[in-house]
Every structure is written in structure tokens, then in C-alpha cells.
Amino acid sequence: MSHEELDQLRAKLDDKNMELLKLLNERGNLVKKIGEVKSKAGTKRFDPVRERKMLDLIAEENEGPFETTTLQHLFKQVFKASLELMGEDEQKTLLV
Amino acid sequence: MSHEELDQLRAKLDDKNMELLKLLNERGNLVKKIGEVKSKAGTKRFDPVRERKMLDLIAEENEGPFETTTLQHLFKQVFKASLELMGEDEQKTLLV
Known part of the structure; x- marks a missing residue:
């Protein structure tokens, strides 16, 4: 019973992870803009x-x-990664 | 023009931040379960x-x-925070 419950909760957690991944990348695209x-x-x-x-x-x-x-703390990590995303693009522009 | 564009993009970013906040907490509740x-x-x-x-x-x-x-790297930070969330609850249970 509890193993089945655990599997169901884990499946939900996997869904949340994928939502989180999608949202972070959407946010990343906004930051690039x-x-x-x-x-x-x-x-x-x-x-x-x-x-x-x-x-x-x-x-x-x-x-x-x-x-x-x-x-x-988590958001600061996201901000930091986003700044790096902007910096990277700038470099790419310089190379073109 | 570009300032208006910036304001619009920032408003969208604020929305994404709030979605991210909601999603992280929903994930937190799942992890607690x-x-x-x-x-x-x-x-x-x-x-x-x-x-x-x-x-x-x-x-x-x-x-x-x-x-x-x-x-x-970002997800590992989320996993770490989630583990702490579980640990905290365990402590609370011990105090009751």
C-alpha cells in the first residue's frame, strides 16, 4: 500500500520537476530578451x-x-544563472 | 519605446517568478508527503x-x-532544500 502511494507521489514529483524545468527555461528566454x-x-x-x-x-x-x-536563496541561484545566460549571449554577439 | 518594452518584459518576469514560487512550494508539499x-x-x-x-x-x-x-545545479539546490524540509518535519514530530 505505502509503496504504491510512494510511486504515485513520485510520479507527481516527476511532473512537478518537468514543470519546473519548463518554467525555468521560459524564464531564461525572458531574461535573454x-x-x-x-x-x-x-x-x-x-x-x-x-x-x-x-x-x-x-x-x-x-x-x-x-x-x-x-x-x-534558490531564487538568487536562478538570478545568477540568468545573468550568466545574458553574459554568454553578449560574448556570442562579439564573436559574430 | 525600449523602456516600455523593458517594463512589459519585467512584468512578465515577475509573473514567472510568482509561478516559480508557487511551483516550488507545491513541490515542497509533495516532498513532505x-x-x-x-x-x-x-x-x-x-x-x-x-x-x-x-x-x-x-x-x-x-x-x-x-x-x-x-x-x-539548480535542481540539486532544490533537492537539498527539500531534504531539509523533510528533516525539519521529523524534528517537529519528535517534539510533539
């Missing part, structure tokens, strides 16, 4: 004020079970 | 084989723009 707009405008990619606002919004909207600090 | 089932069955929470399978699935399904290694 933002990077392009900023590049044309000559604005710096990294914006600490904007990053702070996003982290504050996470704190406001968090309903758990994760602690806000844990989520903010 | 898995922890409860495992606890009743006396099974260890951390399952490296299962974790490896989830990471392999991410590699198979990744369509970019993020590199697979970047996504796997």
Missing part, C-alpha cells in the same frame, strides 16, 4: 535594486512550506 | 539513485536556453 533590450539601450545587465524588489516580493507572497530565506 | 510515507515505512529520506534518475530526466528533456549542467 531583457538582456537584448538592455544591450540596445546600453544599460547594465545586473540591477541590484530590481533584484532586491523581486526578493521582497517573494517574501510577501510566500505561503510555505519552504522558509522565505530558503526560497530567496 | 513523500517524507511522511517514507517515515511510516522506515525508509531513508535521501535516495541517491532516485536523485540521479531525476537529474538524468532533466538532461533528456532540457530544451534550453539554460545549459543542462546549470539546470542540474
Whole structure:
């Protein structure tokens, strides 16, 4: 019984992982677009004020079970990876 | 023009952040349930084989723009936070 329950929960978790993967990549594409707009405008990619606002919004909207600090840590990792995504594109542009 | 475009893209990014927040917490609740089932069955929470399978699935399904290694790094952080979530509950149970 509990093994069947575990298998069902794991299948749901796999679905969530795939949703998460899709969402992260969708977010990545958005960040790339933002990077392009900023590049044309000559604005710096990294914006600490904007990053702070996003982290504050996470704190406001968090309903758990994760602690806000844990989520903010995870989001910071996502922000970091996204900045690298923008940097990489910039390099590619320079090579063309 | 580009400032308006930037504002629109940022609004979309905020939406994606909120979707991400919701999804991470939904995933967190699922992981907690898995922890409860495992606890009743006396099974260890951390399952490296299962974790490896989830990471392999991410590699198979990744369509970019993020590199697979970047996504796997992010997911490992999520797995780590999820394990802590299970551990915390276990402690709470011991206190009751």
C-alpha cells in the first residue's frame, strides 16, 4: 500500500520537476530578451535594486512550506544563472 | 519605446517568478508527503539513485536556453532544500 502511494507521489514529483524545468527555461528566454533590450539601450545587465524588489516580493507572497530565506536563496541561484545566460549571449554577439 | 518594452518584459518576469514560487512550494508539499510515507515505512529520506534518475530526466528533456549542467545545479539546490524540509518535519514530530 505505502509503496504504491510512494510511486504515485513520485510520479507527481516527476511532473512537478518537468514543470519546473519548463518554467525555468521560459524564464531564461525572458531574461535573454531583457538582456537584448538592455544591450540596445546600453544599460547594465545586473540591477541590484530590481533584484532586491523581486526578493521582497517573494517574501510577501510566500505561503510555505519552504522558509522565505530558503526560497530567496534558490531564487538568487536562478538570478545568477540568468545573468550568466545574458553574459554568454553578449560574448556570442562579439564573436559574430 | 525600449523602456516600455523593458517594463512589459519585467512584468512578465515577475509573473514567472510568482509561478516559480508557487511551483516550488507545491513541490515542497509533495516532498513532505513523500517524507511522511517514507517515515511510516522506515525508509531513508535521501535516495541517491532516485536523485540521479531525476537529474538524468532533466538532461533528456532540457530544451534550453539554460545549459543542462546549470539546470542540474539548480535542481540539486532544490533537492537539498527539500531534504531539509523533510528533516525539519521529523524534528517537529519528535517534539510533539
